[in-house]
Amino acid sequence: MKKEYSTIPPSMANMQTYGFSWMDFVSAIPSPLFVVTSFKANGKPNACLQSWACFNGSEKGFYAILSSVNKAGHMYKSVKDTGVCVLNFPSADVYDRCLDTIDNNQWEADEITASGLTVESATTVNAPRIKECFLSLECRYLWEREITEGNSHVLMCLEVTNICMDETHLDESVQGRYGASGYLYNVHYPVNPETYNGKSHDYVAVLKKLRDMGEY
Numbered sequence: 309m310k311k312e313y314s315t316i317p318p319s320m321a322n323m324q325t326y327g328f329s330w331m332d333f334v335s336a337i338p339s340p341l342f343v344v345t346s347f348k349a350n351g352k353p354n355a356c357l358q359s360w361a362c363f364n365g366s367e368k369g370f371y372a373i374l375s376s377v378n379k380a381g382h383m384y385k386s387v388k389d390t391g392v393c394v395l396n397f398p399s400a401d402v403y404d405r406c407l408d409t410i411d412n413n414q415w416e417a418d419e420i421t422a423s424g425l426t427v428e429s430a431t432t433v434n435a436p437r438i439k440e441c442f443l444s445l446e447c448r449y450l451w452e453r454e455i456t457e458g459n460s461h462v463l464m465c466l467e468v469t470n471i472c473m474d475e476t477h478l479d480e481s482v483q484g485r486y487g488a489s490g491y492l493y494n495v496h497y498p499v500n501p502e503t504y505n506g507k508s509h510d511y512v513a514v515l516k517k518l519r520d521m522g523e524y
């Protein structure tokens with residue numbers, strides 16, 4: 309039997325949603341995890357963990373649409389100031405250090421080094437890259453939109469100018485391309501609206517191929 313939810317379920321009426329919609333938590337759609345790096349106006353590397361995004365290309369280029377960028381954060385300001393950034397995709401072994409960038413968010417900090425990660429130069433843009441990440445997308449800022457007027461977050465479109473990828477992830481025969489430890493996905497507070505009792509947590513997931521499970 310399918311259930312439908314177009315208004316907030318009674319069990320979630322008092323849920324702390326941290327600015328998200330209750331529909332985020334009922335749908336719990338996984339989104340890819342990556343760290344956006346750029347230079348702050350003081351020249352220090354900025355790092356911002358992000359996950360609400362999609363990626364798509366056309367004959368004109370390849371684009372990253374970051375769908376929920378906080379206008380109050382360092383990342384938004386740095387990308388607007390410099391016009392460029394890098395999207396760095398971690399595997400599971402470095403995820404805890406990527407999470408640490410949230411605590412090391414001080415204006416004066418080199419947020420990459422302070423989190424135990426290594427700064428390297430990007431090839432096509434003036435932004436830092438994270439050496440430990442298996443994939444880095446170098447990007448330039450194209451445009452932004454508020455999804456609804458007056459929103460504290462914006463949808464931001466970036467054009468990818470360069471892909472830097474660890475060769476173990478290029479070769480399908482080495483670890484099945486994605487491997488057991490990355491890409492990583494953010495699963496945001498999945499809630500059963502029928503039984504929600506105030507407890508939920510988010511978690512990180514990886515991809516498993518249906519082919520490896522004997523299908524397709």
Ligand SMILES: Cc1cc2nc3c(=O)[nH]c(=O)nc-3n(C[C@H](O)[C@H](O)[C@H](O)COP(=O)(O)O)c2cc1C
Binds near residue numbers: 356376378380382410
């Ligand atoms: C799993 C996870 C996903 C996140 N995704 C986003 C996101 O998509 N957009 C955003 O603005 N902040 C996101 N955040 C919050 C930022 O990482 C956090 O506020 C960060 O300190 C902001 O850095 P900044 O000041 O350099 O912008 C996420 C945090 C976590 C733990």
